[in-house]
Amino acid sequence: MNKLLLTLINKSMKLKREVNILDFMCNSNKSHQQHSCCPADNSSIECLKVLSVICSKRVQKVAEARLDLLDLGIPAGTDPDLLTFDVTADPNNIVMRGTLLEGKVVNSGYVPVSVIISVAGVALPAVSLNLPFQAETECPGACPGDDLQETRPIIEGVLEPVFTPVISIGDALTLGTLTFKVIIRTQITVSREKLVEASVKVIGDINEDRCVTDQITTPTSQTRTFFG
Incomplete structure (x- = not known):
């Protein structure tokens, strides 16, 4: 049991090192070196470069x-x-x-x-x-x-x-x-x-005003003086 656990840990650490150095091929097949984001058969899957939102x-x-x-x-x-x-x-x-x-x-x-x-x-x-x-x-x-x-x-x-x-x-x-x-x-x-390499869920439009055409350009509300 300990030997099996040690083997799994070593494989996990090796995979982690491969991911960290970003040296891999995606959308590949059996004739190329496989990576975690690539399937084991002749089908393909996309590894995507995305803009991850910070704020x-x-x-x-x-x-x-x-x-x-x-x-x-x-x-x-x-x-x-x-x-x-x-x-x-x-x-x-x-x-x-x-x-x-x-x-x-x-x-x-x-x-x-x-x-x-x-x-x-x-x-x-x-x-x-x-x-x-x-x-x-x-x-x-x-x-x-x-x-x-x-x-x-x-x-x-x-x-x-x-x-x-x-x-x-x-x-x-x-x-x-x-x-x-x-x-x-x-x-x-x-x-x-x-x-x-992940499925995504749309959470909203980054520009909710993309369809806005008419805007306020002149004063529309009265300004009141309360004191003075």
């Missing part, structure tokens, strides 16, 4: 910019109650970059928007803005040499510009800012190449 996460990103009223062409001392805005985001020209670090994905980019500001009903020249964003997503086990994939960004919301008074002298506003925000989402997937 896959849906991520929201906030693209925003805060600009002085003067930079937007709004005269100093303008009553903010006289301002109205027409903001349109461009979902087709979003720039998004991804950097894969150890255990983390760093995203950066910008969302283009077009803004028309009216003062007391008089429209100022249109302004084109690029709202920058940066987001960090934890992905334990990821390495810089892995494969990084991101789906097409989807715009979840375009917020109304928020006015912030900065400097007032007496009752006259001399400096204020407007903050523009757009919320986008994307699916981040980090994977790694591996050799497998």
